[in-house]
Amino acid sequence: MSDVKQDALPITVRGVTKTYGKVFALDDVSLDVRSGEFLTLLGPSGSGKTTLLMVLAGFTRPDRGSLKFGETEMIRKPPHLRDLGMVFQNYALFPHMTVAGNVGYPLKLRGVSKTEMASRVERALETVQLGGYGDRGIEQLSGGQKQRVALARSIVFEPRILLMDEPLSALDKKLRDRMQIELRHLHEKLGMTTVYVTHDQREALTMSDRIAVVNHGRIMQLATPQELYEQPANKFVADFIGDSTFLEVTRQGDTYVAAGVPLRTNRKIPDTRDLLLMLRPERVSLLEGDPGEANVFDATVSELVYQGESFLLYARLQDGTELSVRGAMRAGTFQTLPSLGDPVKLTLDPADTVLIEGGEG
Amino acid sequence: MIGWFGSPASETQITHGQRLWLYITSVITMILLVLPTFIVIPMSFSDSQYLEFPPQTWSTRWYQSYFNSPEWMRATSTSLKAATLTMLVATPIGVLAAYGLHASKLPYLRIAFVLLITPMMVPVVLIAIGAFYAYVKLQILYTMTGLVLAHTLLAIPLVVIVTGSALKTYDMNQENAARSLGAPRWKAFLTITLPQIKFAVIVSGLLAFLTSFDEVVIAMFISGGDNPTLTRNMFNALRDQIDPTIASISTLMIVLTTALMAIAVLAGRAGRTKDSG
Structure with missing residues (x-):
């Protein structure tokens, strides 16, 4: 594989619908993946994200809709003619072959000569930092190494599209964090259009150029990680990404009132009657001194949790809603915090005062 | 010995002493299962004109009688041919059926499975009678083709079950991976799936062979003419004359059957260690 970025292909999904019985696994989904982009399909299990990936890979034939790689219609093409790399959740390595046998498999199918195959396999293994592992058996590898072999196998034939189905979910947290960064670097280096499926919001935020949040077979929001976190399109997205509490918002003349x-607020307010105020624990603070322009909520401390690097304070508003406040902790910080039952004033900066559409969208 | 009786037989702290009844019944059961089979072995080495146990004098004359009889040799060759052909027909069909049942998500597939294993549950004599009348109409009575077809019917359930259970522990995602890497489905099956279930397929094939080779009821009805099987000839010989040749043939069949079963077990074990290794 060359280290030069190759021509990546954009993916165009139009009106793709897939039903199982009466359940819509995919409900009229349209999506544009830009060429060379790292796009993540994020959603809870059963949301349809995996079904969408399987439609891209060709393992699931949708009831209707169109799928284009570049200008070519792919919807009726069987998986082996789509020429895309795919990494599966459980690696799906071939245990009866060596590492080199696995990585060389797609090259063998493409009639690559023995000598060229050997050098391309070795280069792919080096790319995933497993140079010299070709002779190993699959069972001799650790989970992380298996993941790398699966990755090498899916990129060795230089596909212009790479699909990944929760590839890191079987790894422990430390390794997963490292692999996220590595995958990101690999993507920057190889530049292939990548569609990544995960249910882990942090993973999605870490790795993606853009994230499509999927629920009930529909795309709830397609945006960059920052947009998604800062201005979720609806309650589902706000709830799924990050921790949030919601307060109902009523409109009194020109002002919006919560609790x-x-x-x-200096944020854009969605044009709808059904509004919610989204409160992220790290954006709410305990009032110290003059609140300035901040919105201030009166509350009572109901729970205080020590979490090492931060504290989490739960406070109940007059109307009974419980908010949480997360704050960074230094030595001695915890001792200065109010105690259970103390009245506190919580502040929310106008820049962090985000109104979103109520309902699940 | 006392120490052994008191020592635990498993992690549940049950001692060998408490398990003694189990050991004894197991041994008795095994003897009862095997003894009637092996009783013919000494009988086959008898010098007597008649089947007798235990033999008074020893000889190998009944083995000579078997190997020198053109009739027995022809029957043996018919049986071996039928068994080999049954294996060659039933194994691919059964393996493909098991694969289809495993890979497909079609509803009502349970029915197909039940239909496939029906020959195992229906009394063989019914299949034999049915085959007899059908073969008369089709004019394949007393032919090798007819015999192989009927035996294939009996062997397919075994192949489907043995191969099917091996597929249960096989991760079909591997085949999807192969397909995404550029292999058409048949090639993904041949290069990825088949090598990993090959031991089950070998065992299936041996069982198919034995199903045909040991079969007597269907053979009674539809083999004959120039093509009687060994088992059919043995049955007729037993009815007509009590001749120790039968004992020598039986002994040889036991040797062949045991050898094939041993291969099947070893192949199965090799498959398992490879899976877990």
């Missing part, structure tokens, strides 16, 4: 507090 009896008229809100100051």
Whole structure:
């Protein structure tokens, strides 16, 4: 494989619908994946994200819709003619072959000569930092190494599209964190259009150029990680990405009121009647001194949790809603915090005062 | 010995002493299962004109009688041919059926499975009678083709079950991976799936061979003419004359059957260690 970025292909999905009985696994999904982009399909299990990936790979034939790689219609092409790399959740390595046998498999199918195959396999293994592992048996490898072999196998034939189905879910957390960064670097180096499926929001935020949040077979929001976190399109997205509490918002003339507090915000307010105020624990703070322009909520401390690098304080508003406040901790910070039952004032900066559409979208 | 009786036989702390009844019944059961089979072995080496146990004098004359009889040799060759052909026909069909049942998500597939293993549950004599009348109409009575078809029917359930259970522990994602890497489905099956279930396929094939080779009921009805099987000839010989040749043939069949079963077990074990290794 060359280290030069190759021509990546854009993916165009139009009106793809797949039903199982009466259940919509995919409900009229349209999606554009830009060429060379790292796009993540994020959603809870059963949301349809994997079905969508299987439609891209050719293992699931949708009831209707269109799928193009570049300008070519792919919807009726069987998987082996789609020429895309795919990494499976459980690696799906071939245990009866060596590492080199696995990585060389797609090259053998393409009639690559023995000598060229050997050098391309070795280069692919080096790319995933497994140079010299060709002779090993699959069972001799650790989970992380298996993952790398699966990756090498899916990129060795230089596909222009790479699909990954929760490839890191079987790894322990430390290794997963490292592999996320590595995959990211690999993507930057190889430049192939990548569609990645995960249910792990942090993984999605870490790796993606853009994230499509999927639920009930529909795309709830397609945006960059930052947009997604800062301005979720609806309650489902806000709830799924990051921790949030929601307060109902009523409109009184020109002002929006939540829990009896008229809100100051410099964020764009969605044009809908059904509004919610989204409160992220790390954006709410305990009032110290002058609140300035901040929105202030009166509450009572109901729970205090020590979490090492941070504290988590739960406080109940007059109307009974419980908010949480997360704060960074230094030595001695925990001792200065209010105790259970103390009245506190919580502040929310106008820049962090985000109103979103209520309902699941 | 006391120490052994008191020592635990398993992680549940049950001692060998408490398990003694189990050992004894197991041994008795095994003897009862095997003894009637092996009783013919000494009988086959008798010098007597008649089947007798235990033999008074010893000889190998009944083996000579068997190997020198053109009739027995022809029957043996018919049986071996039928068994080999049954194996060659039933194994691919059964393996493909098991694969289809495993890979397909079609509803009502349970029915196909039940239909496939029906020959195992229906009394063989019914299949034999049915085959007899059908073969008369089709004019394949007393032919090798007819015999192989009927035996294939009996062997397919075994192949489907043995191969099917091997596929249960096989990860079909591997085949999907192969397909995504550029292999058409048949090639993915041949290069990825088949090598990993090959031991089950070998065992299936041996069982198919034995199913045909040991079969007597269907053979009674539809083999004959120039093509009687060994088992059919033995049955007729037993009815007509009590001749120790039968004992020598039986002994040889036991040797062949045991050898094939041993291969099947060893192949199965090799498959398992490879899976877990």
